Amino acid sequence: MRPRQGLIETFSTFVTFTEDYFDRWMSDSKLRRSMDRCLKTQPKPPVSEKFWVHFWHKKWQTSSSEAQGHLLAYLQEACYWSAHKTVNAGFAGLHLSIADLFQIALTQAERILKGFNPDRGSTLKDYASVAFKSIIRDLLRQRRETDICSDWALLRKLSQKRLRESLQNAGINDEEQLEQYILAWTGFKTLYVPTQATGTRQLNKPDPDTWEAIAKFYNIERETQLSPKTTPASPATLERSLTQCAKWARLYLYPTVGSLNIAKSDSDTREIVEDLADPNEPMLAELIAEEENQDRQTQQVQLKHTLTTALERLKPDVLEILRLYYEQGLTQQDIAQQLDMKQYTVSRRLTKARETLLKALAQWTQNALDGELTSEAIAQISTLLEEWLYSYSWK
Template identity: 50%
Template sequence: MRSRQSILEMFATFLQFESERLNGWVYDAKLHRSIQYLLLQIPQTQNSENFWAIYWHKAWQTQSNSLALGHLSAYLQETCYWAVKRTIPQFASVQSSLADCFQIAIAQVPKILKGCDPNQKASLKSYSNVAFGNIIRDALRQQQEIDYANDWALLLKLSRKRLQEALQNAGVTDEIIARYLLAWKCFTDGYILSKSPGVRKLQKPDQDTWDIITQIYNRERLTLKNPGTECTPETLEKWLLFSAKHARAYLYPVVSSLNLPKLGQTEGELQDDLPDNTHESLLASIIAEEEAETQKNQQIEIHNLLVATLAKLTPQAQQLLQLYYQQALTQQQIAQQLQIQQYQVSRQLSKARESLLLAITKWSQETAHISPTSNVVKYISIVLEEWLQNYFRNLESHSSEEK
């Protein structure tokens, strides 16, 4: 199998099987248009496989998004294929083909996405590689048990919860489900009571066993909210076979591919109808998050820069700033306390602010590439004043807590 190289291929192509044999990659038109559009919007991600895996995983998490699921299903095609190919030989007799097993595994992509966080250490691919293997092993074990078990053996193996889920999945009403569950319980109790010693094969109940099951049901039916009339063995057998049929279908469902043609149409596939409504909103969300993160990092850098610049000021300048911003003294009060002239206080405060302002302006020009126009300097000066007030106010609160 040829490995896919480009982002366009990774997120818009699917494996194609013909006569149970692999026949290469085929593009999905809708997904191709989708990823092509986004690559034009953010071209720097042309080779960033992990970026797009996280991007679409986030889309799938934040919205009920079929388009995101389509992209991620395409992305995990190779991982799923090799996991299935590696797992099948572990079973001595497998009725399903490689293509069938592949469809069973790839259908569980939503379950895998729910359990994986690609932002953490494990990438989506590495997590999926293990998950696909577990999924197909469980499915094959279950398939073998179901294939080898007849209806009566299957009913005896079932739990009440599984049978209830199967009947609910089949659209049976709660009232009927209650009767079928009681019939199943009576069947399991009656079958065990009437089973002959030494008989290992689970077969259809004989007439005597049916009579015991029927007696138990007609006695226990009075516990139901709507007991109904008494049942015959034929009715109970019909109910139990119905339950077994839907339990088998529920435990081992038929998997349909999104690449199947539309019913009654000569062109188009099922996934052509997937909605596409996330481009602008998701892209804007990604950009906004990146900008917020950048802004947060810049604020941390500026804070550390100002703290370092403060430490380099003369002890007297640091004292003046502390008296002015932390103790909220006026320039006149500071002059009286330090026994200097007020104009000296004003001059030294201005000089200290200028040192801090110069440090920020230089950082803005070199790091953020912002030209120091008069308006920019004015804005920075306002921001600096706010920072000084907050910084010394926090110092004061920390000092109070320590005391």
């Protein structure tokens, strides 16, 4: 898999497969323009991946479909490698490919986003890598269990909550209709399941007498549990209803693999500019200000550590000269008299100490800030060093 380059590609492209292998990154034009617009309209746009994950995750919590698209794009590698490792480890069996597992896992992306908490210190990519792998293996175990169960064994294993979710997933949202299916299932669980041996995954279909008993149970209970308008049900009707419930449950527990990675083409005329993130919106401005403030605080801590470490490496007599000069405000001549040494010795040691500290500060600037050491930059660093030495708490 080719690594993605830059923030725009990272937050706007999706995996495409050719015969179960990674083929290329497909760009979503709408998401690409969204990221490009956010970056271009900021004088100093944040360049850290972590910042934009935080921004889009925070925006996703406001039910933004655009933010969800950016995060779905971002999670592509984590999902792909989780699927790849699962197949290579032999967990998937022979009938499921990397592409299959990739799509299965991607349907659970919302669970990943809901479970992720940026305040806990882990990155979304690290969290998703672990979570996707766990989700894939749980779904595989669930599928194996579902595949080897007969319809009736599957209905026995279902909880009422899972049955309701399966029905709703199939588009049954009318509460009265849901209650009819649940009542039929309750009759099956009450009258048939207790009479069968536990542990078998190939539970047989109830016999005609049992269906008659289930129908009788249903028609009695419907008078108190269902609407008065509900018509009586025959054994054949209940058998068909429960068979359909089993099919819906199987589809819910193991959804049909379908691609979520459908990028919009540039010719999509339905796209409207108002859907894009406003790069000047308060949330983005607040996050940028927050990150800049955190960066400044971090830099101040690093700067203090760098200069304090450099000071501690100086000889005690040099430290004393610096203390007298910057803390006491003595002149070089006064210091020479107090320490009983020549004035030029004080000057030489003072200059050499400054050079040592300036070198440490310049090295930190290059490493931490990627700063170019121009003559102007060195002058600014020198001024910063002088200010720091005057404000330093000398012991």
